[in-house]
Amino acid sequence: MLRRDFLRRTARGLGAAWLATRAANAAPFVFDRLPQHYRAHDEVTLGRTGIRTTRLAMGTGTIGFGGASNQTRLGMSTSTRLLLDGYHENGLRFFDTADSYGSHPNVAAAVKQLPRENVTILTKTDTRDPAGVRADLERFRRELGVETIDIVLIHCVTEADWTTRYQGVMDVLSEAKHKGVIRAHGVSCHSIEALRAAAASPWVEIDLVRLNPIGSHMDASPDTVIKVIKQMRADGKGIIGMKILGQGDMRDRPAEAIRYALGTGVLDAFTIGAESRREQDDLVQRIAAA
Template identity: 45%
Template sequence: MTDFDRRRFIGASAAMGAGAWAASAEGKPTAAASRPSGPTAEPSGAADAPPPPPVVDLGKTGIRTSRLAQGTGVHGGNRQSDQTRMGFADLVGLFQHAYDRGVRFFDLADLYGTHVYFREALRSIPRDEVAILTKVWWPYDGPRSETGVPHRAQDVRSTLERFCHELTTDHLDVVLLHCLTDARWPDKMEPYMQALDEAKQKGQVRAVGCSCHDLGALKTAAVTPWVDVILSRTNPEGVKMDGPPAEVEAVLRQAKANGKAIIGMKIFGEGALADSRERCMAYAQAHDFLDAMTIGFEKPEQIDDVLRLMAKHPAAAA
């Protein structure tokens, strides 16, 4: 289908059929001990709630969370995204549904403007049961030629304080430098890296890293000791990726061998591969270097569908 709409990708599932989704309601906890704790929602009038996602160790960070994260940055920019454009009630409800289904990993960013939305979700979601990943959009600080090293380092410190305030939390689990596109990024990002190191030492941040939108930047991240976590685009067709799938896979395997945690994004090519999502999920789950994945859901049915696909195609053993 050429006019496939991400907001309706569930309805186009040949296996399930359009309109085949039942409304969901809260139920009693049913997850096994190896799954995330907390309530599990079940479709109204049915007993076919999807299995919760597995709990995984996020590389060597010491963070243990669900293999699936709720993403919030579809078509994101200027502190908004498709998720924030849903409005507070719908997005907070989506966060709650994800939590009820066993998702314990939430992927936010300053660039998406999603902190305050998740803050509202934290009124009912226990903070100590979830991992929060967010990202520093360093271009907000202005051109390097107009800002000195001390200024940029202080900006990061202030930004982290603001993030914690926006989320009403005293710590952030993962903080990434957002959207790196230059293989020489460690030279340019040194003030940010130093400030994030300080935050790790204070316990304000548990793990640091980067999201890459360039193959050279990704190759650098794979061998940079400072990096704990890499967020990288991966799917079988190379849609919105940093290079051909085989080439990106080789870099990610190297990164994993170097002790990095690897989180996959663009699993469905930001919706372009939504009608091939089972193939995409099987591809992602087959990679033993992938610790977790983030997907920008917009409807509860999409979460349920992906959880079923994850259960159908279990992750390869690391």
């Protein structure tokens, strides 16, 4: 029996326990009733890209910079096993990586042991010139051990004029999609100006956006960000949430953060980086309990 099946059976009890806790410690921002039952391994479609994957992506970039992250610091064997356990035990098929995390080899080690067609790989480039991005794509494919990368994003964009400033980069990614090197392209936004520019750009197919109920490490207030996301969704863009736990600021309030992410109704999927099997199982349980 998959662990997810066990979790589904126990979700009702967990949900009742959570609701009892909430009644005693009512907190703002948390939705009293969600419109449906959610599971981490639910199959979702990312906007109009046609890419189908799981609601929860396994993040590999917690405190990720300079070619390392908390996941890579676990060591190759441990981090690979965490990805494989997520796939086999919890049905998670969405791997979120980036060049700056240094986690391409870790993802490659896991993907090598899985049916490639069952896994969605999202990665990101920090390069801002066309020739560099073209070289990145070839290197990324080697590092990931794949012919086609599902999603490539321009990473950590802050400029309001990025859709004109980085037109050359966008053209390279468009060409890569045309050639089958990637399946979809988009952006990871780190300012409200960049997010608004992404909403207005027909080039953006997928946006990675920061969202949590307390506004921690976000581009603007949650209400402001949600208004922009709704515009994106209306235009058929795929929306993936990040900073769901506020980069750790809501680590002791995961149920509230997850219920908020689900209850907004604006995210196709979201990514959270677990650092242990226990953390990963807890995330899966929290989603089921919501």
